[in-house]
Amino acid sequence: MSSSSRGLLLAGVGGQGVVLASMIVADALLRAGHDVKQSEVHGMAQRGGSVFSHIRWGSKVDSPLVPLGSAEVLAAFEWAEALRWVPYVQEGGAVVADIRTIVPPGACSDRRSWSTRYPDVDAQVFDCRHLKTRLIDATATATELGNVRAANSVILGSLAAFLDIDLLHWEAAIEGLVPRGTEEVNLAAFRAGREVADARLPRLASAPEGFSGPHEIDIRHEWCKGCDICSRVCPEYCLELDVDGKLAVVNAKACTGCRLCELLCPDFAIEIHPPPAPVVLGAPVLSR
Amino acid sequence: MQVGSRSLLSGNEAIARGAVEAGVLVAVGYPGTPSTEILESIADRVDMEVRWSPNEKVALDVALGASLGGARALVTMKHVGLNVASDTYMTAAYTGVGAGLVIVVADDPGMHSSQNEQDTRAYARMGGVPLLEPSDASEAKEYTAIAFAISEEFDTPVLVRTTTRVSHNRGVVEVGSRADRPATGFVRDPAKYVMIPGHARARRPVLLERLERLTDYVEASPLTIESGDDAGFGVVTSGIAHHYVREVLPDARILKLGMSYPLPMNRIRAFSESVDRLFVVEELDPHVEDAILAAGIAVEGGTFFSRVGELSPDAVRGGFATAGILPAQPSAEAAPPTVARPPVLCPGCSHAPPFLVLKRIGAVVTGDIGCYTLAALEPLAAMDTCVAMGSSIGMAVGLAASGGAEGPVVATIGDSTFLHGGIPGLADAVYSQANITVLILDNGTVAMTGGQEHPGTGVTLQGSDTTPVNLMALCEALGVRDVRVVDPYDLAATYTALESAIAHVGPSVVITNRPCVEAPTKIRDRPFQVISEACTACQGCMTLGCPSIVWSEETYEGRRKVVIDPVTCTGCTVCVQLCPPLAIVAVPDREDAASV
Amino acid sequence: MSETRLVQGNEACALGALAAGCRFYGGYPITPSSEIAEHMVRLLPGVDGVFVQMEDEIASLAAVIGASLAGSKAMTATSGPGFSLMQEHIGFATMAEVPCVVVDVMRGGPSTGLPTSPSQGDVMQARWGTHGDHPAIVLAPSSVGEVFDLTIRAFNLAERFRTPVIIIYDEIIGHTRESVVLSESVEVESRLSPNGDPAAFWPKLAPGDGVPPLPAFGDGYRFHVTGLTHDERGFPTTDSAEAGALITRIHRKVEVHREEISEVETFMLDDAEIAIFAYGIVGRSAREAVQRARSAGVKAGLIRPVTLWPFPYSSVAEVASQVDTLIVSEMNLGQLIGEVERAAAGRAEIVGHLRADGEPITPTELLDVVMSSGGSRP
Amino acid sequence: MTDVKSYLRDWTMPHVLCPGCAHGIVLRAFLEAVDQLQLDRDKLAMVAGIGCSSRLVGYVDFCTLHGTHGRAPAFATGLKLARPELNVVVVTGDGDGLAIGGNHLIHAARRNIDITVLLLNNAIYGMTGGQAAPTTPEGAVASTTPAGNTEPSFDACKLLIGAGASYVARVLAATPIEMTKVMADGMSHRGFSFIEVLSDCPEYYGRYNNVGGGAEMLTWLARRDAGVAGPLSSKGFVKHVPSSATPAGMMTGVLKREARPVFAGVRRIEPDES
Incomplete structure (x- = not known):
């Protein structure tokens, strides 16, 4: 095992400010007299992808990366990211997680077979690792303080409760790094975060029944007048008018059964039938 | 940055600081993750020229010119950038330098933001150019300074290779003062600088002789560090891998290579003789391992450490466990099920709507390098190829020539990528009268790398105004007869423009004109919202893949309705045009709300 | 009662x-x-x-x-x-x-x-x-x-x-x-209701005397009512045969029941040589004028249509062929007099006594007309 | 859920309306509302006047009365008063309901008789060949305004609010489920409910004014819809389209909902009376 180096992880979604938050943590550790290394990945991942930052500190740090199962704390700015990175936390370590959920666009369509399932917000998933958990609603706390953008400082405050660093170093790091003019609200958010109580868990975010497979498009040609509304509103381009102005199904497999064409057909000429047997969705997509 | 202070700097910032302290006068590059911040962190300096070039080759040309003028010059790029610059690079090794010339190349093992995983160390050997590998921020600054010294001492360009983990790792760096190194002036020396065959033939032996001297240098250099006292086995390593080994085997005997080309083979041999088993731990290609084996020294490495992707403490620990050095690892706890989160185009991204249109048209789309490459992913899924900077146009020409494309062939390329490597491709499209359409997605910045300026923006890296390249005039001057500009937020107009351009016989160009919503300034218009009562849960808006459009708690016929996150919505209006039931409307501003 | x-x-x-x-x-x-x-x-x-x-x-x-x-x-x-x-x-x-x-x-x-x-x-x-x-x-x-x-x-x-x-x-x-x-015990007619399968109901199908049955909205018969020319199912048509059939039937259902609908009151017509044609309030003045003419020895009579339309052409024709003179009195400047002339077809001399000044036509003035229209003859 | 086509007299289909005319979409949304409310189809009477929208009643398997131009609210008044258990729905157009029949409409609203009026506003006289209507926007071309309409136009909802309608809403023909929801809501309302549906006329309005066909006109409707409306549900919502896309301000949503005595002939039914 590594000598004296300690580690923690910050994780969130691109655009949440994970990098700035980890700079604050690293700066506070540096001010407390530690050798510090902090490593994140940015670039393409920042475009709404999963963003994480490793922070290591001690008298002399080698690897900037935290070995699996060795982080003292994981601070997750988003629920699914807490789950993704929790294997880095050591037995009995701590998880600070914002219960905010950001469902990625790819998992946000229950009309397509590639739907993936967003995990329920449920603290019990950490039980097997004997982790200390702190599930907070940082957005709510920051909103109460008057600036929703200070939510990250609330999370840092909660994180700080698990680290033995003098408050003065934290405050100096925050004052030095947050955007000018927001020092006060961020400091207040940080202090609030140290005290903040566990959040009431939100309603489970489970998806409704999954996609049941391509639907059947039934056109009653003798009623169709070729107005073209259906083909223009179809999100999947299933329908087209041929050169004679006759409506045709050109991409039957893509029909998700949204029924827009049916609802917006002025001539009652389209009927959408669900497939006979629902397709069973695959297992939820796991990361890593 | 206060001289003498201990600061927390990233590897890239440390390189830049190293260049500043080394008295560099000209720093150029082309943005590319993970190298971009090197130049950005010194953009505000008034005592040096810091510039973006249109591409890496131009950057290296500029740096070489500066060097020949007697100014220390830094050039930065990502690994694939060196492919572009390699033409100059290979011959610069012949010419040698005036003042110090350092080429910083940032590799991206694991391909966090790249199209391949190539190992720059191979270029060092191919060009016969020394290569330094810092392992953290502190070394990054230190090695940059050393690189300039080597460059001048040995009259050679010097490569400094970082990886993502070094470039984007913050560590404690001691800040020193800037050396005052005014330019020494250009000295005419055609035999050295004009590489006609007759001159070049004479330079080849010079290069080889230089390499020998460099080998002597590295054998004696403090860049090669031996540590640890644990007998039995030893590890040769470099770069970030060094720290992983130290992490996993704190007391092991380690030979750390600060310069990994040329190699201090005598020291390696001596080191190998002091241990029973010799290991090499290196990221990506077996560059050091092969060289050691070629020297007839028994060494182990590739068997235990993957050539795919990044190393990590855990990967290194696993390798040594397999090698029998460390006890076998209990398998790590599996992560609880969670959701995949691939990167996506930003809310309001002006690149997304044209790809919806291309999908509708059924075009075969040759893509290029940039944010818009994400259009290859669901839900847009409207890009068919992506290979290298500027490749889209030439590939489109070829694809059209093959007659094998089932739809119209459209090349999509960003403004910066077009200026980087797309212009010759378009010249070829005109030259060969290829029946293709080139869609230039002009968002006025190099968005993927975080919003840098380029020759089309009219602003320099250091913030001063300059003359922008006029893309439309450029395309017309190249001989494109059908050039049109369209607002990509207007789906119907974009559709019409592309349809007409595709109908044009011969090459045509459509240029979109909406700026990036993130850079240079964040664009935030009045956000939109979904009228839940009108939403039919068709999720047609989600074909855009906008991250601001997410599931609602409400359903219609068992299917989720959608909501728009008002904080991230930029008010681009594209989803409004995608909503057949007209359920998306602007959030009223305060005045409106008050008048209700 | x-x-x-x-x-x-x-x-x-x-x-x-x-x-x-x-x-x-x-x-x-x-x-x-x-x-x-x-x-x-x-x-x-x-x-x-x-x-x-x-x-x-x-x-x-x-x-x-x-x-x-x-x-x-x-x-x-x-x-x-x-x-x-x-x-x-x-x-x-x-x-x-x-x-x-x-x-x-x-x-x-x-x-x-x-x-x-x-x-x-x-x-x-x-x-x-x-x-x-x-x-x-x-x-x-x-x-x-x-x-x-x-x-x-x-x-x-x-x-x-x-x-x-x-x-x-x-x-x-x-x-x-x-x-x-x-x-209090008046005879009250109710409309004909359909009996049969509501699904097979055609609201304008009249197999009998041309009057189709009519259910009320809400009675379980769902049908269409329109002012457009329509077929027997009640739906719009432009077919000339169907259009002709509809208009003809609507006419005929009244025409063929003319006798049932028509009501004409006659007074002292049996031997009359001069008759008054009047209706409404003028009919009452005419009745008194006839009585007074009879007192004066003039063989006067009255024909008063109670049903104005369908017009009692045959009754008027019958009177016209019996009398010499037919006095038509209306509180207008001549409306039904035209119908009377058409019915009389020259069989009697038609004399109009027409006023439209807001004043009622009195028995006295009608008597004067009777007397001056040949009623003074012995 | 019943297939709404079962409410059609399918032997009368296809209907006479032009390709792209949204009136059929409106009819479908209405039938969905009827289905949602599980109305007894024997007790549903639909009354119409004259015009394209009024033709809709011929296609639905209810008790249907295709009356005279503009008079549908008056016919409906007699029907409802004589047989209160009937659900009476008037379908009218903008010319039918607001020009020739404007008087009947406002008085039905004033009385607060318990009927529902669906006014399909396509901003033109369609049946007669595209003449200007009271709702034709200023400047718009119609066959009787070849140089552009010089008359101001009615805001039907404001008119009906002024007339005392106890329920007033405006919806877009392009929003099928919102239409259904509002129609079901309006029909459930005790008293006079007025629902204006912004529909289209691609054949005349669209052609004369270069708006396009049915699909384009459905989008165009959103641009007519610019205003702010009150709550449909308890959550409340407001609608807005960027000012650059809003030539005329027309609020959508439920604009008025009021409980007041319902007219039932000689006596009135108090709002709290069952």
Whole structure:
């Protein structure tokens, strides 16, 4: 095992400010007299992808990366990211997680077979690792303080409760790094975060029944007048008018059964039938 | 940055600081993750020229010119950038330098933001150019300074290779003062600088002789560090891998290579003789391992450490466990099920709507390098190829020539990528009268790398105004007869423009004109919202893949309705045009709300 | 059981309507018909009927048609200007074959004219007011008692033939009080209801005497009612055979029942050499004039159509072939006189006594006409 | 859920309306509402006047009355008063309901008789060949305004609010489920409910004014819809389209909902009376 180096992880979604938050943590550790290394990945991942930052500190740090199962704390700015990175936390370590959920666009369509399932917000998933958990609603706390953008400082405050660093170093790091003019609200958010109580868990975010497979498009040609509304509103381009102005199904497999064409057909000429047997969705997509 | 202070700097910032302290006068590059911040962190300096070039080759040309003028010059790029610059690079090794010339190349093992995983160390050997590998921020600054010294001492360009983990790792760096190194002036020396065959033939032996001297240098250099006292086995390593080994085997005997080309083979041999088993731990290609084996020294490495992707403490620990050095690892706890989160185009991204249109048209789309490459992913899924900077146009020409494309062939390329490597491709499209359409997605910045300026923006890296390249005039001057500009937020107009351009016989160009919503300034218009009562849960808006459009708690016929996150919505209006039931409307501003 | 009461003509109309089973009144105020509405609003609640004062006469008859389709016997009442407005819906009710009763209490016209004076200026409008080819049933009472009786009859005819029926009388009858025998046991006709599968119901299929059965909206028969020319299923058609069949049937259902509908009163006609043709209030003056002429030795008689339309051509022709002179007296400048001339076809000399000045035609002046038209001959 | 086509008299189909005319979409949304409310189809009476929208009643298997131009509210008044257990729905157009029938409409609203009026506003007289209507926007071309309409136009909802309608809403023909929801809501309302549906006329309005066909006109409707409306649900919502896309301000949503005595002939039914 590594000598004296300690580690923690910050994780969130691109655009949440994970990098700035980890700079604050690293700066506070540096001010407390530690050798510090902090490593994140940015670039393409920042475009709404999963963003994480490793922070290591001690008298002399080698690897900037935290070995699996060795982080003292994981601070997750988003629920699914807490789950993704929790294997880095050591037995009995701590998880600070914002219960905010950001469902990625790819998992946000229950009309397509590639739907993936967003995990329920449920603290019990950490039980097997004997982790200390702190599930907070940082957005709510920051909103109460008057600036929703200070939510990250609330999370840092909660994180700080698990680290033995003098408050003065934290405050100096925050004052030095947050955007000018927001020092006060961020400091207040940080202090609030140290005290903040566990959040009431939100309603489970489970998806409704999954996609049941391509639907059947039934056109009653003798009623169709070729107005073209259906083909223009179809999100999947299933329908087209041929050169004679006759409506045709050109991409039957893509029909998700949204029924827009049916609802917006002025001539009652389209009927959408669900497939006979629902397709069973695959297992939820796991990361890593 | 206060001289003498201990600061927390990233590897890239440390390189830049190293260049500043080394008295560099000209720093150029082309943005590319993970190298971009090197130049950005010194953009505000008034005592040096810091510039973006249109591409890496131009950057290296500029740096070489500066060097020949007697100014220390830094050039930065990502690994694939060196492919572009390699033409100059290979011959610069012949010419040698005036003042110090350092080429910083940032590799991206694991391909966090790249199209391949190539190992720059191979270029060092191919060009016969020394290569330094810092392992953290502190070394990054230190090695940059050393690189300039080597460059001048040995009259050679010097490569400094970082990886993502070094470039984007913050560590404690001691800040020193800037050396005052005014330019020494250009000295005419055609035999050295004009590489006609007759001159070049004479330079080849010079290069080889230089390499020998460099080998002597590295054998004696403090860049090669031996540590640890644990007998039995030893590890040769470099770069970030060094720290992983130290992490996993704190007391092991380690030979750390600060310069990994040329190699201090005598020291390696001596080191190998002091241990029973010799290991090499290196990221990506077996560059050091092969060289050691070629020297007839028994060494182990590739068997235990993957050539795919990044190393990590855990990967290194696993390798040594397999090698029998460390006890076998209990398998790590599996992560609880969670959701995949691939990167996506930003809310309001002006690149997304044209790809919806291309999908509708059924075009075969040759893509290029940039944010818009994400259009290859669901839900847009409207890009068919992506290979290298500027490749889209030439590939489109070829694809059209093959007659094998089932739809119209459209090349999509960003403004910066077009200026980087797309212009010759378009010249070829005109030259060969290829029946293709080139869609230039002009968002006025190099968005993927975080919003840098380029020759089309009219602003320099250091913030001063300059003359922008006029893309439309450029395309017309190249001989494109059908050039049109369209607002990509207007789906119907974009559709019409592309349809007409595709109908044009011969090459045509459509240029979109909406700026990036993130850079240079964040664009935030009045956000939109979904009228839940009108939403039919068709999720047609989600074909855009906008991250601001997410599931609602409400359903219609068992299917989720959608909501728009008002904080991230930029008010681009594209989803409004995608909503057949007209359920998306602007959030009223305060005045409106008050008048209700 | 019967009751004898002193009632006003307009009141008698309301009482007759109630006795006929009218349960809906929709109207708009206009002199000299307003009292009908004022009586109806008091009477209808007692029989669970509905009174509504509409925004105009067009709406009034529309509401009446709506109520009739809902199964209620329904009526409206008005006077000249309002009657003009109602023509649109008289046509609609004719085409759609919706039973209803329209009362026109005539006043001087044209236009606003003489609102408080009597007239008989609307008799041709009652026949031809609405556009297109159509039949008409128009009744013309000449006394308060007859108003009561004919109102009942009008409802019966409307229900019997699925058509609007018009009652037309003038301001004098409307505002006159007479003692009237209000019979409580009146004969009331109900509309023919379909029996059979509602799904197979065709609202305009009339296999019998040309009058199709009519269920009410809400009775389980779902059908379409339209003013467009339609087929037997009730749906619009432009087929000329179907269009011709519809118009012919609507005409014929009245025409072939002419005898059943028509009512003509004759007085002292048996040996008459001179006769007066008069209707409504003029019929009463004529009756006295005939009596006085007879006293003077002149063989005078009276023919008074109670049903103005269908016009009693054969009765008039019969009288014309018997008398030398036929005096036609109307409180207009000559409307039905044309029909009389057509019926007489030259068999008798037609003399008109026509006035349209807001004053009633008196027995004395009619006697003068009789005497001066050859009645003085021995 | 019943297939709404079962409410059609399918032997009368296809209907006479032009390709792209949204009136059929409106009819479908209405039938969905009827289905949602589980109305007894024997007790549902639909009354119409004259015009394209009024033709809709011929296609539905209820008790249907295709009356005279503009008079549908008057017919409906008689029907409802004579047989209160009927659900009476008037379908009218903008010319039918607001020009020739404006008087009947406002008085039905004033009385607060318990009927529902669906006014399909396509901003033109369609049946007669594209003449200007009281709702034709100023400047718009119609066959009787070849140089552009010089008359101001009615805001039907404001008119009906002024007339005392106890329920007033405006919806877009392009929003099928919102239409259904509002129609079901309006029909459930005790008293006079007025629902204006912004529909289209691609054949005349679209052609004369270069708006395009049915699909384009459905989008164009959103641009007519610019205003702010009150709550449909307890959550409340407001609608807005960027000012650059809003030539005329027309609020959508439920604009008025009021409990007041319902007219039932000689007596009135108090709001709290069952």
